[in-house]
Amino acid sequence: MDYRFKRDLKNSFMIVESGFENAGYEKDVLRFNDIDVLVPFHTVDINNVTQVWYDITGLVSLKDYLMQQSITYELMRKVFLYLKIAIDETERYLIDINHLSINVDTVFVVKNDVEWKVMLIYYPDENQSSLESILEFFMSNVSKDMMDFCFKLYDSGMDGNTIDGIIRLIDDEIGCDDIVGDEANNKNEQHDSEEYDYRNEDEERRLDWEYEGSRISDDEDYIWGNNKIDIFGEEELTIFDKIKKCMTDFFETKKKNILDKADNKISLFSRKENRKNKNDIMYEDFSYEPDQQIYEPTVLLKAIEEDRDxxxxxxxxxxxxxxxxxxxxxxxxxxxxxxxxxxxxxxxxxxxxxxxxxxxxxxxxxxxxxxxxxxxxxxxxxxxxxxxxxxxxxxxxxxxxxxxx
The missing domain is CATH 2.60.200.20 (Tumour Suppressor Smad4)
Structure with a gap:
């Protein structure tokens, strides 16, 4: 399938010429049904040639999407799983799978964080459906430790294995069921090993406090000398201690203010003396002798361009x-x-x-x-x-x- 791309300020299109001669009854199916896994399109007749304009605004090809990712077993499984979902949806409308262009360049992905969905190009030309290009892409772009498995996956696909079979091979490789089981077991072990202490420290201390063989109630105070003490709080001062504390704070504040004013006067006097001393400094004449200048030969512009990396x-x-x-x-x-x-x-x-x-x-x-x-x-x-x-x-x-x- 030959195609080209074109865009305006709002929309982006993939354009294919002709190719709808074999559509048959599927034309009516597509006309009266909105199949959301197919890329929307419209046809235009230009100089007796039918062009199909696929609206790919907001989409990215599967190839470009995968080039932006680190390929893992989970990502491979995700691609084939959503590809299967899209194909199954078209089969509900009796769309021939051979009329779908399943290729790493013509399968598109919705590119946002809200949803991940595969969208297919409907192109009623024979023998368009093939997983070969997708499997070849994975073989060419995976890490070395996944290479052998990708060869196995490719051979399976070339032997006529279905997408279901490919997904099962990936599940067997990563041990999908075992992973789920291990996660569940880990959560149970974590839950069993956790110890919960619902007792508040103050409450525990309150319950354990005893004086002369009897417990002290929550609102009971203990008298010690002239001061009244809350067992679980701070010492409560008498009226005489409060007056003494206020007088001490007052005189400490006055003392601090007097010392700050004295420091300011001393600092001002020091700055005046420094300015006076600076005016008495005698500056000597000096001469500047530049270092010997090193000249380098001029480089040709062409040489710079050739070395530009x-x-x-x-x-x-x-x-x-x-x-x-x-x-x-x-x-x-x-x-x-x-x-x-x-x-x-x-x-x-x-x-x-x-x-x-x-x-x-x-x-x-x-x-x-x-x-x-x-x-x-x-x-x-x-x-x-x-x-x-x-x-x-x-x-x-x-x-x-x-x-x-």
Missing amino acids: VLNLKYIGNSKKDDIRIDKEEFRVGSSIEGNDSVIDSPVISRFHAKIIKEGKSYYVEDLNSTNGTSVNGKLLGYRDRIELNPEDTIMFADECYKIV
């Missing part, structure tokens, strides 16, 4: 954002802290907004189907459109503007 994006927008230094072959930009090499903190920036790719000595920018788009020198890029970056180019991620320097 980084690309610098200077921020020229209206807010305060950092410049971006691109120093790797694939550099991702977005608002999410995880999965990006540079984070642009802005509500108009998508979580995974765009990526900049280095090929040889050239750099290219590619939009990742962001909500508000990416443009270079005013040209808005479609999903996966790639354009080369040159010095002095202006690149905008949504409304955040940078200049290539």
